[in-house]
Amino acid sequence: MSLGELWANHRPCHIGVNPILLQDVPNFTICQSHQVTPLLLYGSDDGFIAVRFHLQDSMLDLLSQLSAAIDTLLPIKLQRAKVKCLRDVPLWALVSFYATCKTDG
Amino acid sequence: MCHYGLWCPFMLLAKLTDEHLDNADVADAFIHLCQPIFCEMTATLGSFAPQIFHEFQQYPLPNDAQNPCGAWSACAVNNTRNRLAETNVHRDVKESPYCCSCVFACGDYIGGDIVLYELRCKIESPGDVPLFPDSLIHHNNEKAEGSRKSTLAFNMND
Numbered sequence: 001m002s003l004g005e006l007w008a009n010h011r012p013c014h015i016g017v018n019p020i021l022l023q024d025v026p027n028f029t030i031c032q033s034h035q036v037t038p039l040l041l042y043g044s045d046d047g048f049i050a051v052r053f054h055l056q057d058s059m060l061d062l063l064s065q066l067s068a069a070i071d072t073l074l075p076i077k078l079q080r081a082k083v084k085c086l087r088d089v090p091l092w093a094l095v096s097f098y099a100t101c102k103t104d105g
Numbered sequence: 106m107c108h109y110g111l112w113c114p115f116m117l118l119a120k121l122t123d124e125h126l127d128n129a130d131v132a133d134a135f136i137h138l139c140q141p142i143f144c145e146m147t148a149t150l151g152s153f154a155p156q157i158f159h160e161f162q163q164y165p166l167p168n169d170a171q172n173p174c175g176a177w178s179a180c181a182v183n184n185t186r187n188r189l190a191e192t193n194v195h196r197d198v199k200e201s202p203y204c205c206s207c208v209f210a211c212g213d214y215i216g217g218d219i220v221l222y223e224l225r226c227k228i229e230s231p232g233d234v235p236l237f238p239d240s241l242i243h244h245n246n247e248k249a250e251g252s253r254k255s256t257l258a259f260n261m262n263d
Contacts (some may be wrong), residue, residue, distance in 0.1 A: 006238070009241075025222075033231075041237075049237065050221065050236060053236075054234070066139065066142075067252075068125070070182055070184050071184070073132075102154040
């Protein structure tokens with residue numbers, strides 16, 4: 001696969017992945033972590049496609065802090081979603097009431 | 106999923122996401138905490154893909170604003186919450202095909218490898234940070250046992 005092919009095949013909409021690739025997932029190369037050397041992936045046309053690097057050990061503490069921080073982020077979002085739903089209850093009650101009246105004739 | 110930072114869907118100039126504005130203090134604190142990782146991601150982007158790095162600098166931003174996520178303008182935060190969650194195979198089609206996004210995962214989990222289909226490879230995710238054109242390459246993460254959280258730094262196309 002070349003970078004040029006990837007660009008040529010690009011569509012700004014969702015298209016399914018090639019079924020042959022889907023079936024072949026168990027045979028994909030597993031790129032194991034390497035602490036120091038980044039893994040560089042180039043296309044057959046030498047175009048740069050991707051790089052994978054490993055975070056330094058000093059960042060591992062930070063990752064656990066981030067993990068705890070993410071736990072606090074999403075509950076806030078859920079709470080707000082609940083408030084939004086509750087706020088909309090009277091509106092939906094009215095809509096439902098009028099819909100019922102109309103159906104009942 | 107939460108989106109923090111600047112983005113500009115159907116707008117001339119980027120603005121903070123609604124989720125960021127709703128919880129500005131929390132979002133700012135989270136982005137601040139991520140800065141060392143965003144810096145390392147930005148340094149890697151600048152080293153291996155300087156043209157993309159340069160491209161990112163051209164995106165117009167409001168006065169005095171800086172990209173909050175290193176070279177990237179926004180980030181999406183996911184939390185599987187102890188579900189055996191795997192994402193659907195997808196491409197991020199709203200992003201430019203000439204740009205790269207960068208993702209890192211954290212939490213207490215096993216599995217959750219990132220599969221890059223067109224490249225026919227899987228990346229073991231704990232501590233690994235892949236940087237790849239997510240609008241070109243179909244990708245997903247495999248089932249993860251435990252609580253897998255991830256943060257994806259990205260730039261929107263429009």
